[in-house]
Amino acid sequence: MSQTTVREIHPNLYLLRVADTRTAYFEALWEIPEGVTYNAYLLKTPEGAVLFDGWKSVYQEAFLEALASLTPLEAIRHIVIHHMEPDHSGSLPALLDRLHGKVTLWGHPFTKKLLAALYGLTEIDFQAVKSGQSLTFGGHTLTFYHTPWLHWPETMVTHLAEGNLLLTGDIFGSFGLPEGIFDDEVDLQPYLDAARKYTISVIGFYRDKIVKHLTTLRDTYGVHPAMILPAHGLLWRQAPERIIQSYLNWAVGKPQPGKIAVLYSSMYRYVERGIGVLVDEFQRQGYTPVVHRMVDEERGSLADMLSDIVDSEAVVLGTETYEADVFPLTAFLLSEIIKKANFAKPLLVLGVFGWAPAAGRKLRGLLESSAFDPVHILELKGLLTGEGEAQIRAAVQEIVSHLAQTATTKV
Amino acid sequence: MSQTTVREIHPNLYLLRVADTRTAYFEALWEIPEGVTYNAYLLKTPEGAVLFDGWKSVYQEAFLEALASLTPLEAIRHIVIHHMEPDHSGSLPALLDRLHGKVTLWGHPFTKKLLAALYGLTEIDFQAVKSGQSLTFGGHTLTFYHTPWLHWPETMVTHLAEGNLLLTGDIFGSFGLPEGIFDDEVDLQPYLDAARKYTISVIGFYRDKIVKHLTTLRDTYGVHPAMILPAHGLLWRQAPERIIQSYLNWAVGKPQPGKIAVLYSSMYRYVERGIGVLVDEFQRQGYTPVVHRMVDEERGSLADMLSDIVDSEAVVLGTETYEADVFPLTAFLLSEIIKKANFAKPLLVLGVFGWAPAAGRKLRGLLESSAFDPVHILELKGLLTGEGEAQIRAAVQEIVSHLAQTATTKV
Structure with a gap:
């Protein structure tokens, strides 16, 4: 279990992170000797818990154990799916088996079709959300924004009003197994190299969407998060603007002089x-x-x-x-x-x-x-x-x- | 020096073999965890020695040592070049440096241009041979046959009349570091798997030439060798027809049933x-x-x-x-x-x-x-x-x- 990290990162909000050291080729394609993490998040409230994403299926038992260390599973009332890629959704069927259907899934409208296609999940309580739509639960306000093709078609992010936190799925993610969990706990330069590698290899095909969606989030929706919580790699609390600007630079190929x-x-x-x-x-x-x-x-x-x-x-x-x-x-x-x-x-x-x-x-x-x-x-x-x-x-x-x-x- | 094998394989004819364990990708392309050998041959006669091919440049010092263990270098009077690919010709410039030009090089006419292009060798005594042309030297008769594109354009093979031996360069070669040097010293089935892999990856692009040239050698020139001596892998003395038939089968993709x-x-x-x-x-x-x-x-x-x-x-x-x-x-x-x-x-x-x-x-x-x-x-x-x-x-x-x-x- 040493590869699992469970930590309260904000009052009542927990990181559940696993270090994947088995994957030699991310997406069966990209060499990652540096490894990769899958980050899920759990928000505990007096009315029950909200889970954001999950882990790859090969780690599903460890995921259920990590979850159970934080909450009785049946207390999980909502699951937010930022996108359906199996490195984050793989643990979902095993979890739903344990919950006997008493949970609501939230996602982009297209997520419903992928739940059926990838896992045969049709007998579920699924709530399709519009971009900008909110869910108020247990004293918290969650607002969802569509960010399609970053990097699957049904991608969205979640803003948590309390704390001004942004859960971003693959966006602002990175390869690597950082020693710390926050941006202020590690040497950022090598980490940013791994993040650039992740961005261009995994999301590069859709890099024009990076500029488009990040601009929309900032300028149209006025999202200026105090903390960025991605589904891979470090969490950004000291310098969230640094990873935002880095992603924008990488999307357009901004050169380092020389x-x-x-x-x-x-x-x-x-x-x-x-x-x-x-x-x-x-x-x-x-x-x-x-x-x-x-x-x-x-x-x-x-x-x-x-x-x-x-x-x-x-x-x-x-x-x-x-x-x-x-x-x-x-x-x-x-x-x-x-x-x-x-x-x-x-x-x-x-x-x-x-x-x-x-x-x-x-x-x-x-x-x-x-x-x-x-x-x-x-x-x-x-x-x-x-x-x-x-x-x-x-x-x-x-x-x-x-x-x-x-x-x-x-x- | 344990990676070097020097052995008399026929009266006055010596194999000089090196085991290449440094190359992970043959031609920088083909995965060879099984390794590969480079086989050169030396014929000693009362009038001096004839060298056939050589090793990759990274092994050139070991090659000169192995040669010197058989003959004073200055006794080498002729060098036959079956093709110019650097895994066999890489040691040539270092050898020529030691011989001070007192040697005749024999090859396909196009070999001369490649000697200049690949090594800058222009001040040499080069004899271009026609297909079927012979050289008599020291009581031996060497006959050269062109086999272009197997697998370089200037490829040829040499028939030694005494013993009815055929030196074939890449043709009938294989990956692998066989424990023995002859076909009757090893388990042939796994070796033939490595030979099939070598044939299709290295020569596959020109596989129609395999049928063409092997047929010409057999039917037009009447070459039915008692022993086949390739530049990679095993030497064939017990069953030369087996590697010939295998190459013909692989060239046309003959299936194993099932x-x-x-x-x-x-x-x-x-x-x-x-x-x-x-x-x-x-x-x-x-x-x-x-x-x-x-x-x-x-x-x-x-x-x-x-x-x-x-x-x-x-x-x-x-x-x-x-x-x-x-x-x-x-x-x-x-x-x-x-x-x-x-x-x-x-x-x-x-x-x-x-x-x-x-x-x-x-x-x-x-x-x-x-x-x-x-x-x-x-x-x-x-x-x-x-x-x-x-x-x-x-x-x-x-x-x-x-x-x-x-x-x-x-x-």
């Missing part, structure tokens, strides 16, 4: 030698390249690669030509970049071929459907020569000039 | 439950499903998945709908299948969606460019129901009938 994402594959290290020169030239120009490689001895993490694109000023893709095409993992990476982290950033391609160039042309084609600006596509043959090195340095300088011009234009 | 390859991704185990029913139904029908999964806790090996398609009677692809598309890893898998293991086999798709179907339609589109016959594309919503289970069993029965009909037609 950061360059360098992502390459190299079968036999021909690309790698060129990347060595390229990294050196970026450093000479005062930039900070962050490098991920897919080579014979190791394979960089797809989620980390996407994440480092988000706050880079420019992106470098290195690839060898493989069977008259882009190296397969690079093509796969690019397809994920275009889906998840498709930003209007300058891009430099470094291709290396053995007997015939192909990767550069193919990459140019793939990039046409993207927001990236392929400033320079350089293809070199085989072993790096002095001439090749000069071409690489010139290409880097072209990117640097491009960035300088853009910066000037923006001023 | 084998079904089942490959699926499942984020939250919805597909997995359907696959459970499907596997059960195949087993009830007397078939043997071989299952690979890409889920939260583990990810199957791409190379193993391709390999199990080769000798299956039919293929099952399971996927969830993800962001209105096929799950990304399944789409990537299918693109590799179509490049490497594109066989005219019946295929069953099992798709599961949460709120809107998409994977089935998209997969149908992707499959149009393939040789597979998508006999049944079944898409189910959410939780497996009794009706869904019946549909899965019916789909399996449809595949089974299809296989039975094909078998009848073939008889």
Whole structure:
């Protein structure tokens, strides 16, 4: 049970958090050696308890135990479902079994269909809520706001008037197993790196909705929470505006000055030698390249690669030509970049071929459907020569000039 | 040095083998927890030595040591290059440095260009050979045959008249670190599984050339070797015809009776439950499903998945709908299948969606460019129901009938 945390985080409001160390690939896709938490919340009132979300089904027994340590289960009168993704709803059927139906479920109207589709739950008391609708219960006022596609279609958040708390589901969540539970208990910088990785990989496909819904919450509904309580990772009580602003920055790909994402594959290290020169030239120009490689001895993490694109000023893709095409993992990476982290950033391609160039042309084609600006596509043959090195340095300088011009234009 | 094996395998002919345990991904792409060997060969004659191929550059010092244990380096008069891929040619520049140019290199005409492109080697004595051309040296006759695209464009093999030996480069190679060096020293069945995996992943893109060149060698040139000496894995002295026939079978995807390859991704185990029913139904029908999964806790090996398609009677692809598309890893898998293991086999798709179907339609589109016959594309919503289970069993029965009909037609 050491992986479970149960803590009162505000008068009568409890966090129930579990540390998932079994999942190697979140959504079966994103590498998370850092792990992930599932955060549910329980509000205790004189009239009974309100539960917000739950845990993944593999932890359902631990979840019921944690709940039972706080309240008799039959005292749970309401369950609020912020979205139906099974990492939060997986424990629901087991809980409902124990409650014998004497509970009301609250959610976005579409949640009802997913309760039936994902769990066969049809004989339930379900209350579909409109955006802005409130529930008053046990002296508390809960107001629900729809935030569709963050990151499922039926997503909503809940505002608790007492304490001005916002329960946000996946929004403002992160990967990682933080040592503390609040933002003021940990070193925030590495945590924010994990949060950026979570945001772009899990929510990146819908990142325009981040700006839209956060703006609506703030400007239309006037929600300025004192505390943000997400369904993954840290709770934000000291600096909720910091995670809000971070999410807004990541949604639009706001760069950290000087950061360059360098992502390459190299079968036999021909690309790698060129990347060595390229990294050196970026450093000479005062930039900070962050490098991920897919080579014979190791394979960089797809989620980390996407994440480092988000706050880079420019992106470098290195690839060898493989069977008259882009190296397969690079093509796969690019397809994920275009889906998840498709930003209007300058891009430099470094291709290396053995007997015939192909990767550069193919990459140019793939990039046409993207927001990236392929400033320079350089293809070199085989072993790096002095001439090749000069071409690489010139290409880097072209990117640097491009960035300088853009910066000037923006001023 | 325990990873190095030096052994006389025929009078005056020596194997120099190194066990590569550092490479996690062959070609930076194929998962090889089983490792791989690089096999070079040295023929000693009264007039000097002939070297065939070499090792990867990371092992070049060990290679020079192994060579020096057999012969003074300056006694090496000829180097035969079967193809230029760096896992065999990587040690060449270091060796040539020691020989001060007093050696003749033999290869396919295009090899000269790759020596320049990959290593900057231009000041060399290079002899381009025609297919069928011989070299007589030190009482031995070496005959070279071009086998282009197996698996590089400049590939050739060498026949040694004395002993009727065939040195085949990548052809008849395999992954794995066999305990013995000859085919009669190990349990062949698991080794052949690794060889099938090697063949389809590394050479699969050019598998029509396997049939073409092996047929030409046998029927046009009358080559029926007593011993096959590849550049990876086991040497074949007891049953060379077994590896030849295996390669021919794999090139055309000849099935093992009853084998079904089942490959699926499942984020939250919805597909997995359907696959459970499907596997059960195949087993009830007397078939043997071989299952690979890409889920939260583990990810199957791409190379193993391709390999199990080769000798299956039919293929099952399971996927969830993800962001209105096929799950990304399944789409990537299918693109590799179509490049490497594109066989005219019946295929069953099992798709599961949460709120809107998409994977089935998209997969149908992707499959149009393939040789597979998508006999049944079944898409189910959410939780497996009794009706869904019946549909899965019916789909399996449809595949089974299809296989039975094909078998009848073939008889």
